[in-house]
Amino acid sequence: MLYPQRFSQFTKEHTDTLAALLCGLLLFLGWFALHLGWLGLAFLLLPAAYVIGGYESAREGLTTLFKDKELDVDLLMIVAAIGAASLGLWRREYHLIIDGAILILIFAISGALEGYAMARTERSIRSLMSLTPDTARVLLQGREEKIPISQLKVGDEIVVKPGELIPTDGIILSGYSTLNQAAITGESLPVEKTVGAEVFAGTLNGYGALQIKVHKPAQSSLIQRVIRLVEQAQTEAPPSQEFIDRFEKGYAKVIVVAGILLATLPPFLWGWDWETTIYRALTFLVVASPCALMAAIMPTLLSGIANGARQGILFKNGAQLEKIGKVRAIAFDKTGTLTTGQLQVSQVIAISEYTPSDVLKAAASVESYSEHPIGKAIVQAAGDLDLVGAIQVQAIPGQGIVGIAQEQQIIAGNAVFVQQYVTNLPEELREMAQSLEQEGKTVVWVAQGNIAEVMGVIAIADEVRLQAAATISRLKQLGIEQIVMLTGDNEETAQSVAKAVGIDRVYAQLLPEDKLDVIRLLQQKYQTVAMVGDGINDAPALAQASVGIAMGISGSDVALETADIVLMADKLEKIAVAIHLGRRSQSIVKQNIFVALSFIVLLLVGNFLGSINLPIGVIGHEGSTVLVTLSGLRLLK
Numbered sequence: 001m002l003y004p005q006r007f008s009q010f011t012k013e014h015t016d017t018l019a020a021l022l023c024g025l026l027l028f029l030g031w032f033a034l035h036l037g038w039l040g041l042a043f044l045l046l047p048a049a050y051v052i053g054g055y056e057s058a059r060e061g062l063t064t065l066f067k068d069k070e071l072d073v074d075l076l077m078i079v080a081a082i083g084a085a086s087l088g089l090w091r092r093e094y095h096l097i098i099d100g101a102i103l104i105l106i107f108a109i110s111g112a113l114e115g116y117a118m119a120r121t122e123r124s125i126r127s128l129m130s131l132t133p134d135t136a137r138v139l140l141q142g143r144e145e146k147i148p149i150s151q152l153k154v155g156d157e158i159v160v161k162p163g164e165l166i167p168t169d170g171i172i173l174s175g176y177s178t179l180n181q182a183a184i185t186g187e188s189l190p191v192e193k194t195v196g197a198e199v200f201a202g203t204l205n206g207y208g209a210l211q212i213k214v215h216k217p218a219q220s221s222l223i224q225r226v227i228r229l230v231e232q233a234q235t236e237a238p239p240s241q242e243f244i245d246r247f248e249k250g251y252a253k254v255i256v257v258a259g260i261l262l263a264t265l266p267p268f269l270w271g272w273d274w275e276t277t278i279y280r281a282l283t284f285l286v287v288a289s290p291c292a293l294m295a296a297i298m299p300t301l302l303s304g305i306a307n308g309a310r311q312g313i314l315f316k317n318g319a320q321l322e323k324i325g326k327v328r329a330i331a332f333d334k335t336g337t338l339t340t341g342q343l344q345v346s347q348v349i350a351i352s353e354y355t356p357s358d359v360l361k362a363a364a365s366v367e368s369y370s371e372h373p374i375g376k377a378i379v380q381a382a383g384d385l386d387l388v389g390a391i392q393v394q395a396i397p398g399q400g401i402v403g404i405a406q407e408q409q410i411i412a413g414n415a416v417f418v419q420q421y422v423t424n425l426p427e428e429l430r431e432m433a434q435s436l437e438q439e440g441k442t443v444v445w446v447a448q449g450n451i452a453e454v455m456g457v458i459a460i461a462d463e464v465r466l467q468a469a470a471t472i473s474r475l476k477q478l479g480i481e482q483i484v485m486l487t488g489d490n491e492e493t494a495q496s497v498a499k500a501v502g503i504d505r506v507y508a509q510l511l512p513e514d515k516l517d518v519i520r521l522l523q524q525k526y527q528t529v530a531m532v533g534d535g536i537n538d539a540p541a542l543a544q545a546s547v548g549i550a551m552g553i554s555g556s557d558v559a560l561e562t563a564d565i566v567l568m569a570d571k572l573e574k575i576a577v578a579i580h581l582g583r584r585s586q587s588i589v590k591q592n593i594f595v596a597l598s599f600i601v602l603l604l605v606g607n608f609l610g611s612i613n614l615p616i617g618v619i620g621h622e623g624s625t626v627l628v629t630l631s632g633l634r635l636l637k
């Protein structure tokens with residue numbers, strides 16, 4: 001039973017190719033029989049070639065005609081072929097039957113090649129589908145049990161052994177390994193992962209066994225979101241393709257009317273004989289059909305989408321690939337986009353007899369009881385120090401925290417808060433703190449209350465992404481006219497980050513609706529504007545922008561759903577790659593449209609001058625269609 005199933009699957013996947021091959025074989029045998037004068041055999045073989053080669057086109061053409069009340073190219077080809085065969089029978093010029101069969105054959109070959117090209121693009125994109133296993137190894141009461149991925153629940157603990165695919169997104173509870181994330185994020189090198197790190201479905205585990213806690217439903221994993229977005233990209237036509245589709249419907253009607261006029265008027269106007277008139281009219285139907293024009297856009301855009309997916313750039317549809325190439329201005333969110341979004345201790349300054357370790361250890365002893373991001377950054381920085389427990393810890397939101405450690409009162413917070421416990425702040429330290437704040441850093445003062453003495457200050461910073469400055473420089477080289485930064489942070493911090501990355505214009509202290517207003521202002525001047533962000537507060541601006549770009553790993557679910565393009569590895573430098581892909585795709589589309597229209601004009605002129613026959617018209621028409629389709633596939637490289 002295995003071989004019949006495989007054969008059935010093979011024929012289903014390659015129906016167009018098999019039909020074209022069989023049509024070609026029957027045409028050759030029919031031509032050979034006709035050449036030998038075996039008319040009976042020829043009239044059995046040639047109609048079979050017509051039926052097998054033209055069945056799919058006739059079915060699609062008639063369905064469009066009766067269901068949608070529209071004419072399409074497929075039906076025009078079939079009418080032209082049947083017309084040539086009828087004319088050949090009428091005049092007993094049987095070579096015309098061969099001409100009609102050649103038209104059917106070349107049209108079938110063209111359809112098979114277009115199908116192959118589109119399937120290749122689709123396979124390149126949909127290869128993500130095979131990245132997740134069907135089952136996961138779950139720990140149930142100390143035992144491992146395999147269950148379907150769809151049955152996983154948030155909180156389940158799963159085991160992934162070396163060499164296995166991660167079944168769903170989760171947090172590592174125990175173990176250490178390197179994970180190959182190339183298929184998801186485009187990163188070429190394996191990434192080290194240990195306890196507390198997030199892992200993604202579809203990534204390949206290295207040499208270490210991992211115990212992972214599921215922290216979101218399997219259907220909400222990063223890979224599943226990618227798959228849904230890819231499916232959406234396949235079904236949504238960009239504006240240029242929609243225009244071509246509308247153009248085809250009107251164009252086909254014009255061709256039919258023109259064909260009828262050409263089949264009836266020339267004998268009265270120019271004295272042509274009826275056979276020549278009808279033959280030229282049939283050739284006109286073939287060469288004037290816009291097949292190449294129809295194939296000028298979508299193969300190119302789908303190839304661009306596939307190329308981007310391989311590099312960690314997910315375009316949600318072809319329209320966004322078109323638009324990104326036209327972008328003239330880009331707005332960047334600051335926190336989590338231009339910066340890592342993770343606060344880190346950048347500097348510790350101690351005074352008197354204290355050391356930086358003393359200052360950090362004292363602050364961490366009370367901050368270890370805080371859930372504030374600043375407190376977590378301090379505790380993380382003091383990870384190698386022996387912390388002591390604190391009692392009577394009290395946090396004052398927006399100000400600081402106080403507690404008792406080793407019978408000493410420890411105060412950590414802003415200058416105003418610390419001054420409630422310490423009368424005077426050293427002037428030299430105050431100047432240093434002001435300098436740090438001007439650099440965009442948050443300063444935490446640390447003091448001991450029992451002896452009313454300042455120990456030092458800790459500078460906290462949201463580190464700028466390493467590739468941010470190079471990305472901004474590259475975007476300027478690409479001719480982006482305006483690059484701005486939008487942030488809810490204060491002006492000093494915003495200006496500090498902007499200066500570090502090379503952005504000249506900053507909009508600070510913005511609410512989400514303020515970011516939206518800035519995008520609208522930019523659109524009034526530059527028309528096509530991109531917005532890059534990662535948070536919930538960026539969602540309105542991402543939706544308003546001509547092209548919304550979200551950070552794939554650090555981005556919130558709302559930002560990912562709202563954006564048009566997702567950077568899977570949070571690599572800002574991929575924005576320049578996306579713009580290049582967009583511009584390249586538009587260049588290829590314009591080339592394809594020019595080639596398609598040129599072929600149509602040349603063939604029409606040749607037909608009216610009587611210098612081409614039906615087979616030559618078919619070869620020119622279908623050859624141009626195959627040419628522009630293959631041209632579009634250049635973006636796969």
